[in-house]
Amino acid sequence: MSGSGARPPLPPAVAIVGIHGHGASHVRRARALEERGVLRLCALVDPRPDESSAVPATGGVGALRHGEHATGDAIPWFPTLGDLLSAPEPEVRPDVVVLSTPIPTHLALASAAMRAGVDVLLEKPTTASLAEHAELVAVAQETGRLCQVGFQTFASHAVAAVEQAVREGQIGEVTGVGAVGTWVRTTGYWQRAPWAGKRRTGGRDVVDGVVTNPLAHAVATALRIAGATTTADVSDVDVDLFHANPIEADDTSSVRVTTRSGLRCGFGLTLCAPERTPATIVVHGTEGRIELAYETDRVRVVTGSVDLDKQYGRDELLEDLLAARREPGRRLACDVRDTGAFMRVMEAVRTAPEPRQIAAEHITWHGEGADRHPVVTDVARWCERVAVQHRTFTELGAPWAHA
Ligand SMILES: NC(=O)c1ccc[n+]([C@@H]2O[C@H](COP(=O)([O-])OP(=O)(O)OC[C@H]3O[C@@H](n4cnc5c(N)ncnc54)[C@H](O)[C@@H]3O)[C@@H](O)[C@H]2O)c1
Structure with a gap:
């Protein structure tokens, strides 16, 4: 070992939850940011993998050829966010999740992620009701995690x-x-x-x-x-x-x-x-x-x-969220x-x-x-x-x- 200087910090690990429909564009954007070294796409989550491209599970974790890494490696796939958050492999542990799932799932998924210490980019509309919104704001407050909502115009x-x-x-x-x-x-x-x-x-x-x-x-x-x-x-x-x-x-x-x-x-x-x-x-x-x-x-x-x-x-909401992680006190574009x-x-x-x-x-x-x-x-x-x-x-x- 040369011992000369510290290693540059690893880019934050990002998982996309909900990969079909609008989620496919989040996968594409995350891959483009990965190529620029801004993040590392650590996992994909969806109960429905892309059947044609799923490869056999290893150690309880599936992998999708769909959306392969720039390195050519398949991206680990999990059927639920709970499976991802409880996975033993450290390399799949996300710092940030992007949630692009149906409206009724927003509160539960975003809360689970923040309670697990993960920052969130949550697709709009924020939640299905005002009471759910108040609950989500309370979870963000209590956990101190960042929760950006997907109004890209912000x-x-x-x-x-x-x-x-x-x-x-x-x-x-x-x-x-x-x-x-x-x-x-x-x-x-x-x-x-x-x-x-x-x-x-x-x-x-x-x-x-x-x-x-x-x-x-x-x-x-x-x-x-x-x-x-x-x-x-x-x-x-x-x-x-x-x-x-x-x-x-x-x-x-x-x-x-x-x-x-x-x-x-x-x-x-x-x-x-x-x-x-x-x-x-x-x-x-x-x-x-x-x-x-x-x-x-x-x-x-x-x-x-x-x-x-x-x-x-315009800026990208995911990049804005990553910037807010690096600069404490910076306001999110769409908190x-x-x-x-x-x-x-x-x-x-x-x-x-x-x-x-x-x-x-x-x-x-x-x-x-x-x-x-x-x-x-x-x-x-x-x-x-x-x-x-x-x-x-x-x-x-x-x-x-x-x-
Ligand atoms: N910001 C925008 O411009 C924009 C545009 C379109 C949609 N959206 C939002 O994106 C979200 C998704 O919309 P859509 O039209 O793509 O929906 P969709 O139903 O077409 O796709 C949702 C995806 O989430 C998966 N999914 C469902 N439940 C899940 C769960 N519990 N865990 C993980 N994955 C799950 C589904 O299998 C599917 O792949 C909605 O909130 C929608 O309003 C935003």
Whole structure:
């Protein structure tokens, strides 16, 4: 042994839990970070391995050829998080887990990880209910572990730029915040998982509708820009939920939020538009407006004298979490506590009366088979009115909102 100098610290070990569906993109991103030496992908967890690529278990631990290491080694695979956390092999022990599993599993998995001393990146929506959110915040508090939630817009430089423009008074005094999301989701989307489009399943809350899942980023990001991140930052929520698809949950909804400071927000959201357009958040002020296309990090500032359009970048939530591990006291981009305002909306959706069916006369069906999707007449126009006027579809007199 030469004894010259200490070894460089090993990169943190990261495990991905939930590897199919959206989890596949976490596996891809973790592998890219592994190639850069930022982390070591130590394990994959899912009750459902990729059958075609699983290799025989060794010592109780399976391994997947799917997502092989840069080194060519297979990545150890475990059917449950409990199996991973209790595994005797030190090399599979994670410092961080990424949880990309169905909504009803979030609280239990994130709590188990933090109690085992592991930091967490938890996919949105944070939990299935406000009570579960409070429980998760308590576990983070008690264990001192980091819990980042997967609202990737919170790590966008565009969002930070909008917040700065608002602070600097570039559009005068803010008079309201709106969000418009007019997307398309097909029959195949609702059939992809047993919990898709459900409000409850097997006695558990799921709350998988347009407001709380596909367009959850619109809600959480608009609230953050309106200054509402924690549970206490929201004073009132009104939701008005509808569906055109044959699902339990909502696919066409309007939401009004009043923040603690009295600012009003209106969100018009649908998955039944004729075509997908960029989801947009608009901050209205006495001297102009700011438009944020949060999927692409584009910001437009419009005042009497200025019309500026600018493209921004964004950080990755996993890298941000790893940076917070290295730098004690550094704020997470999307700390679990900062999703409380979003969870107030989620709770209003969860406890609202069942979404109302939009009458057939207001719906046109397009496409075939798994691509079939409903289009609600004039839905984009009504969503824009919700965002500008902060009134619900029913209050605005949208034709489908009247029986
Ligand atoms: N941030 C985003 O942009 C974004 C996009 C899509 C989905 N999501 C979120 O990601 C999460 C997963 O969504 P999805 O559509 O991929 O779901 P999915 O049901 O398609 O996939 C979930 C995966 O988790 C696995 N799984 C289920 N229970 C598990 C458990 N107890 N332990 C380990 N693995 C388990 C399943 O086998 C499956 O592989 C949800 O919270 C969803 O809202 C986020």
